[in-house]
Amino acid sequence: MTETAFESVAQIEPAEAETRTGTVVMKFGGTSVADPEKIRRVASRLVEAAERGQRVVGVVSAMGRHTDELFDLAHEVSPAPNPRELDMLVSVGERISCALVAMAISDLGRNAISLTGSQAGIVTTTAHGRAKIVEIRARRIHEALDAGCIVLVAGFQGVSTAYDVTTLGRGGSDTTAVALAAALGADACEIYTDVDGVFTADPRVVPEARKLHAVSFEEMLEMAAAGARVLQLRSVEFARNHGVKLHVRSTFSGEPGTWVAEEDERMLEKAMISGITHTLDEALFRVGSPDLAELFTALAEAETSVDTIIQTDAEAVFSVPVEDRGATASALDRLGIDWAEQDDLGKVSIVGAGMKSHPEIAARTFATVAGLGLEPRYVATSPIKISFHVPRDAVERTVQALHDAFELSSAEAERQHG
Numbered sequence: 001m002t003e004t005a006f007e008s009v010a011q012i013e014p015a016e017a018e019t020r021t022g023t024v025v026m027k028f029g030g031t032s033v034a035d036p037e038k039i040r041r042v043a044s045r046l047v048e049a050a051e052r053g054q055r056v057v058g059v060v061s062a063m064g065r066h067t068d069e070l071f072d073l074a075h076e077v078s079p080a081p082n083p084r085e086l087d088m089l090v091s092v093g094e095r096i097s098c099a100l101v102a103m104a105i106s107d108l109g110r111n112a113i114s115l116t117g118s119q120a121g122i123v124t125t126t127a128h129g130r131a132k133i134v135e136i137r138a139r140r141i142h143e144a145l146d147a148g149c150i151v152l153v154a155g156f157q158g159v160s161t162a163y164d165v166t167t168l169g170r171g172g173s174d175t176t177a178v179a180l181a182a183a184l185g186a187d188a189c190e191i192y193t194d195v196d197g198v199f200t201a202d203p204r205v206v207p208e209a210r211k212l213h214a215v216s217f218e219e220m221l222e223m224a225a226a227g228a229r230v231l232q233l234r235s236v237e238f239a240r241n242h243g244v245k246l247h248v249r250s251t252f253s254g255e256p257g258t259w260v261a262e263e264d265e266r267m268l269e270k271a272m273i274s275g276i277t278h279t280l281d282e283a284l285f286r287v288g289s290p291d292l293a294e295l296f297t298a299l300a301e302a303e304t305s306v307d308t309i310i311q312t313d314a315e316a317v318f319s320v321p322v323e324d325r326g327a328t329a330s331a332l333d334r335l336g337i338d339w340a341e342q343d344d345l346g347k348v349s350i351v352g353a354g355m356k357s358h359p360e361i362a363a364r365t366f367a368t369v370a371g372l373g374l375e376p377r378y379v380a381t382s383p384i385k386i387s388f389h390v391p392r393d394a395v396e397r398t399v400q401a402l403h404d405a406f407e408l409s410s411a412e413a414e415r416q417h418g
């Protein structure tokens with residue numbers, strides 16, 4: 001009755017993507033390039049990789065909260081900023097950081113060149129603010145790599161088929177990195193961030209949460225859709241569709257992080273649950289007795305990412321990421337149907353490739369939730385996920401109770417990886 005649907009991803013054109021070995025794409029998030037000192041550290045990490053003989057492509061996010069500041073500025077000037085101009089504005093954050101990293105690399109005695117998304121050949125759809133990559137023309141990057149340069153690409157942006165600057169949605173630099181890794185035939189895509197990897201739960205909510213050595217693409221998709229913010233959902237879809245191995249790790253240490261890769265036998269050996277995730281950041285819509293085909297056609301045309309679809313006799317309930325809230329509301333208005341947004345709930349999800357056909361997981365989950373005196377709403381399941389909603393103020397204690405109930409902090413729950 002319920003399912004989780006991930007949007008289909010346009011295939012990137014690998015026509016010019018001659019695969020060369022030894023290419024690595026290294027992506028650094030906003031906190032990793034937040035100030036000049038950190039920018040110099042990122043430059044050193046890129047140079048070290050180049051010194052090991054790799055062809056290095058760096059993708060950087062905007063410095064610190066720069067993107068938020070640019071959005072705020074736009075809204076101070078205009079109540080509803082023109083979407084094309086908004087993309088022109090917010091895309092500059094990444095241009096600034098990648099130019100600065102390139103300067104710092106030159107100071108370390110290596111050649112580097114920074115490229116905008118457009119210069120890097122990243123071609124997208126025309127949906128401003130949430131464009132999808134349709135093609136990567138990687139010739140310019142290959143030429144620069146062949147000439148011995150470290151190539152810096154501004155994350156989060158591209159150029160549309162109508163020649164306008166577009167952005168890829170919040171967190172979109174991850175997708176830039178993964179798409180480049182696929183187009184360049186890179187050995188791996190390393191995602192450097194301010195946390196040590198993917199955890200069994202958000203460590204701010206569950207201090208004893210444990211870092212996972214590896215998760216499968218499917219688990220990571222569920223986790224990203226369910227609120228684990230370490231990777232943008234679309235980047236994980238790209239990685240899975242193109243077989244790009246991801247390594248999520250800390251910018252500030254040399255420790256290995258979490259690998260996201262194809263499921264293998266060892267992933268299934270021990271833990272049935274990989275993690276508990278939660279989100280307060282999605283919009284939940286309830287629609288009265290809709291024609292489902294019409295509803296989802298309208299949502300697809302509005303290019304929204306729909307998750308957690310639940311159909312009962314009288315209504316359909318579905319969630320979308322917050323950035324798709326406006327587009328979803330307009331699509332529903334255009335359909336002229338009854339709808340309402342439910343904003344007093346948050347979602348908790350239990351994810352694990354090892355839980356396939358283990359009904360006792362659901363039993364223990366709902367017994368734990370009942371033990372907190374809560375009634376789960378909008379339960380949705382997939383073979384590797386159970387998700388449900390509880391009141392927003394009960395989300396954190398639900399996550400803590402489930403983390404305990406499944407003993408996820410114990411090293412015993414860790415899967416063995418060779």
Ligand code: ASP
Pocket residue numbers: 029030061062067068093155156169170171172173174
């Ligand atoms: N700077 C953009 C954002 O804040 C993209 C990114 O960080 O990946 O969403």
Ligand code: MG
Pocket residue numbers: 029171174229230231232
């Ligand atoms: Mg991010």
